[in-house]
Amino acid sequence: MISRLSELLRTTLSSGGQQEVPLREEIGILQKYVDIELIRFQNRLRVEMDIEPTVLDAAVPAMILQPLVENSIRHGIARRSAAGWIGVSAWREGEQLLIEVSDDGPGATEPIDQLLGKGVGLTNTRDRLRELHGTHQSFEIRSRESSDADDTGLTLRIHIPYREIQSSSGLGSGRSRGSRRRSSGIHLPTPSKAAAVSTEVDESKISRTDGALTVDESPEDRDH
Known part of the structure; x- marks a missing residue:
């Protein structure tokens, strides 16, 4: 746990x-943070990421x-004893980048339009988006859409203008010319035990299988 916290702190500070x-x-x-939460919640937490490779x-x-x-x-997740799910996705639609974070928690206990004024993290997110993109962005909170009427939860969705930026790691750029294709996303496997496997995106380990990009894990990548 301490080593993971230290790694997350170093990565955060390196953004300069x-x-x-x-x-x-x-x-x-995000994956470093999720790895820490997996140790905390163990089998009570499942996180899935579906990221179009062309928007990396x-x-x-x-x-x-x-x-x-x-x-x-x-x-x-934290307020209930049952296992919970969180989904993170990102894709491009035209000249917009869309990012969603969804959960299957209890949902809103008050009008959704009042939530942004109460949570510090959500309020800060809204303010930062406004500062960077003015009126060319949106931050929405909505009830999660599901085919199961018994499913609950919330979805946080961000729209911002799409443009590419050079990675400080020197990795190549991906160009997106089409609409969203969920089947071609990068699916990051999430460990279900306390001995979590770090699944940080490493392009040398990305492979294509049946039209999908997956992150291959080797034994030396696992914590002991």
Whole structure:
């Protein structure tokens, strides 16, 4: 746990106060945070990520994903004894980048339009988006859509202008020319035990199987 916290702190500090970073770097930071929460909740937490590979170089506000997932864990997972699910997805529609964080928690206990004024993390997210993109962005909270009428939960959705930014790691850019194709996303496997496997995006381990990109894990990548 301590080593994971230290790694997350080092990664966060290495951003050097940048306002924007490539989405791939945000995903790496988020996975380090998720690994810590997996140790905390163990089998009570399942996190799935569905990220279109063509948007990995999209510019996003630094540290935009972690507060949203933390909010879902705090309000959707931590307050109940049953296992819970959180989904993170990102894709491009035209000239817009869309990011969603969903959970299957109890949902809103008050009018949804009042939620943004109460949570510090959500309020800060809204304010940062306004500062960076003015009126060319939106931040929405809605009840999660599901084919099962008994399913509950919330979805947080961000719309921001799509543009690419050079990764500080020097990784190549991906170009998106089409609409969203969920089947071609990067699916990051999430460990279900306390001995979590780090699944930070590493392009050298990405392979294509049946039209989908997956992250291969090797034994040396696992914690002992």
